[in-house]
Amino acid sequence: MTTNKKLIGVDLGGTTIKFSILTADGEVQQKWSQETNVLSEGNFIIPDIIESINHHLDLYKMSADEFIGIGMGTPGGVNRKEGSVSGAFNLNWNENHKVFPVRDITEGTGIKTYLENDANVAALGEKWKGAGNNSDNVVFVTLGTGVGGGVILNGKLVTGIAGGAGEIGHITVDPKGYDCNCGKKGCLETVASATGIVRVARDLAEEYSGDSKLKSMLDDGEDISAKDVYDLAKVDDVLALKVVDKVSMYLGLALGNVANTLNPEFIVVGGGVSAAGDFLLEHINEYFLKYTFPLVKETTKLKLATLGNGAGVIGAASLVIEGE
Amino acid sequence: MTTNKKLIGVDLGGTTIKFSILTADGEVQQKWSQETNVLSEGNFIIPDIIESINHHLDLYKMSADEFIGIGMGTPGGVNRKEGSVSGAFNLNWNENHKVFPVRDITEGTGIKTYLENDANVAALGEKWKGAGNNSDNVVFVTLGTGVGGGVILNGKLVTGIAGGAGEIGHITVDPKGYDCNCGKKGCLETVASATGIVRVARDLAEEYSGDSKLKSMLDDGEDISAKDVYDLAKVDDVLALKVVDKVSMYLGLALGNVANTLNPEFIVVGGGVSAAGDFLLEHINEYFLKYTFPLVKETTKLKLATLGNGAGVIGAASLVIEGE
Numbered sequence: 001m002t003t004n005k006k007l008i009g010v011d012l013g014g015t016t017i018k019f020s021i022l023t024a025d026g027e028v029q030q031k032w033s034q035e036t037n038v039l040s041e042g043n044f045i046i047p048d049i050i051e052s053i054n055h056h057l058d059l060y061k062m063s064a065d066e067f068i069g070i071g072m073g074t075p076g077g078v079n080r081k082e083g084s085v086s087g088a089f090n091l092n093w094n095e096n097h098k099v100f101p102v103r104d105i106t107e108g109t110g111i112k113t114y115l116e117n118d119a120n121v122a123a124l125g126e127k128w129k130g131a132g133n134n135s136d137n138v139v140f141v142t143l144g145t146g147v148g149g150g151v152i153l154n155g156k157l158v159t160g161i162a163g164g165a166g167e168i169g170h171i172t173v174d175p176k177g178y179d180c181n182c183g184k185k186g187c188l189e190t191v192a193s194a195t196g197i198v199r200v201a202r203d204l205a206e207e208y209s210g211d212s213k214l215k216s217m218l219d220d221g222e223d224i225s226a227k228d229v230y231d232l233a234k235v236d237d238v239l240a241l242k243v244v245d246k247v248s249m250y251l252g253l254a255l256g257n258v259a260n261t262l263n264p265e266f267i268v269v270g271g272g273v274s275a276a277g278d279f280l281l282e283h284i285n286e287y288f289l290k291y292t293f294p295l296v297k298e299t300t301k302l303k304l305a306t307l308g309n310g311a312g313v314i315g316a317a318s319l320v321i322e323g324e
Numbered sequence: 325m326t327t328n329k330k331l332i333g334v335d336l337g338g339t340t341i342k343f344s345i346l347t348a349d350g351e352v353q354q355k356w357s358q359e360t361n362v363l364s365e366g367n368f369i370i371p372d373i374i375e376s377i378n379h380h381l382d383l384y385k386m387s388a389d390e391f392i393g394i395g396m397g398t399p400g401g402v403n404r405k406e407g408s409v410s411g412a413f414n415l416n417w418n419e420n421h422k423v424f425p426v427r428d429i430t431e432g433t434g435i436k437t438y439l440e441n442d443a444n445v446a447a448l449g450e451k452w453k454g455a456g457n458n459s460d461n462v463v464f465v466t467l468g469t470g471v472g473g474g475v476i477l478n479g480k481l482v483t484g485i486a487g488g489a490g491e492i493g494h495i496t497v498d499p500k501g502y503d504c505n506c507g508k509k510g511c512l513e514t515v516a517s518a519t520g521i522v523r524v525a526r527d528l529a530e531e532y533s534g535d536s537k538l539k540s541m542l543d544d545g546e547d548i549s550a551k552d553v554y555d556l557a558k559v560d561d562v563l564a565l566k567v568v569d570k571v572s573m574y575l576g577l578a579l580g581n582v583a584n585t586l587n588p589e590f591i592v593v594g595g596g597v598s599a600a601g602d603f604l605l606e607h608i609n610e611y612f613l614k615y616t617f618p619l620v621k622e623t624t625k626l627k628l629a630t631l632g633n634g635a636g637v638i639g640a641a642s643l644v645i646e647g648e
Contacts, residue, residue: 153489154478154480156478160620161461164619164623167617170620171584184614253496254581257495258585261489261491261495263487263489265484291499293488296484296494300485
């Protein structure tokens with residue numbers, strides 16, 4: 001898109017709201033952030049966003065007509081038709097408290113606004129300016145408190161018939177596995193989220209009796225994190241390696257099956273757990289190669305995300321380009 | 325598309341080539357078929373197709389300029405850029421014998437030609453004029469000699485980066501399962517194709533000692549088919565019901581995970597095995613509901629294919645519309 005007009009990206013999270021002003025080519029020119037005020041059923045959030053944008057445009061001596069649009073990523077379920085959000089519990093926007101950011105922010109700033117789910121905008125960000133290398137076929141999976149994802153095929157975000165697409169965390173990897181918050185059993189999220197990895201560690205520790213720092217820590221009742229598991233595995237702690245192997249098997253299976261179905265160019269792995277880096281990726285890849293058929297094995301590549309927390313604002317801004 | 329111009333659909337198979345002339349709205353106006361001549365490394369096939377089309381246009385007193393295009397479905401791997409086919413072993417087109425139907429048929433008939441893999445065109449057919457109800461988000465799975473499929477999202481066929489998308493038959497459903505022709509283990513195809521179902525029956529028969537006609541047939545060395553298994557299950561043969569349950573579990577798991585990732589409006593089940601009808605679908609659906617998370621469970625529906633063998637020509641013709 002050749003234009004001097006700019007984009008605004010907003011990444012609305014449960015603790016922070018991040019803002020960026022970007023060129024139409026996705027170059028970040030300004031950024032700022034503020035705390036999310038979830039008091040009063042989250043009623044301050046949208047007015048705060050509007051005020052913050054208007055205030056910063058004043059500060060930078062910019063006007064609404066210098067922008068193509070605003071794109072925002074949000075937790076919860078997005079109804080694209082209505083431009084509404086529901087069920088964003090960490091913002092205190094519950095089912096009975098539907099919010100209409102598209103209408104409100106468009107009116108409040110005079111800039112056309114676009115909205116999408118936060119995992120999907122992170123996927124769009126990594127696709128556009130991150131590990132996805134602007135390929136038309138990218139799947140993104142985020143390993144954090146939960147496991148989320150986004151699917152981009154033929155250059156377009158896939159939302160499915162009801163916005164449920166991309167929920168890679170709810171792929172069933174073990175029909176007899178742990179109960180998931182979603183109501184079913186053995187979801188990828190129950191074993192590959194930060195808490196899932198710790199759960200697997202606790203279970204494997206029970207049946208393990210050899211020498212292991214991880215085992216001692218667990219037996220001593222220490223609070224361990226997914227990072228501890230990966231750090232110990234990197235220094236060859238036997239139990240930690242077993243945990244990493246099991247988690248990687250589940251991730252390789254789920255991502256392998258996504259690849260068998262969609263043959264994307266890249267599957268990008270992000271989120272807090274991905275800080276474990278190449279070590280994490282190599283272990284997943286071992287199983288990924290085992291569970292993919294030849295053509296897919298040769299052509300679909302796993303990669304680490306490169307934008308970190310910045311993927312959200314950039315992907316949110318790209319909604320504007322997609323929408324135009 | 326409002327035009328009086330017409331489409332030609334060609335479904336090239338290992339034994340028969342099917343042809344149809346359709347309106348731009350997908351109404352079949354003429355159809356014919358002929359045997360596939362696979363002699364001489366399949367060198368007759370493309371000239372035969374050209375001759376057959378030209379001959380029939382003469383017969384119907386139609387000329388090339390009355391057509392928008394020809395769409396063809398083919399076995400093997402399709403290179404969309406080159407308009408070529410490779411590795412279609414049942415046509416005797418092997419790796420060293422690449423075929424360029426798009427160039428050849430376009431030149432031979434004077435009508436612009438489009439090409440796609442046979443499972444993908446069947447998916448397009450069911451999407452456009454069959455159970456897919458022309459939805460923009462349809463996944464098709466065909467249970468026949470093998471298990472194949474096609475994925476349509478945001479109204480577009482998904483081919484992936486190298487044409488490997490839609491290979492639902494190679495989703496790993498049991499990492500410790502049977503060896504598959506593709507080189508890996510536990511693919512859906514090894515348990516849910518016509519031969520896969522018989523394989524499951526033989527295995528379960530070994531550990532089953534109760535009363536069962538299916539068990540007797542197998543013990544007597546009779547050749548049984550997937551149809552026998554479903555027919556016996558319908559009359560409450562205990563072993564046959566166990567086989568159907570196991571196959572349905574694998575299908576429910578694979579299709580459930582496709583739905584968790586893509587949230588299509590419909591997953592359409594076709595192919596020879598789907599002749600078992602609602603009985604087949606209900607058993608799959610039981611597990612599908614178990615393995616999908618709430619939003620997907622409520623919004624993605626399993627359906628039986630409605631076009632049978634006719635899906636291929638209709639879907640092939642739709643390539644022309646998509647291509648224009």
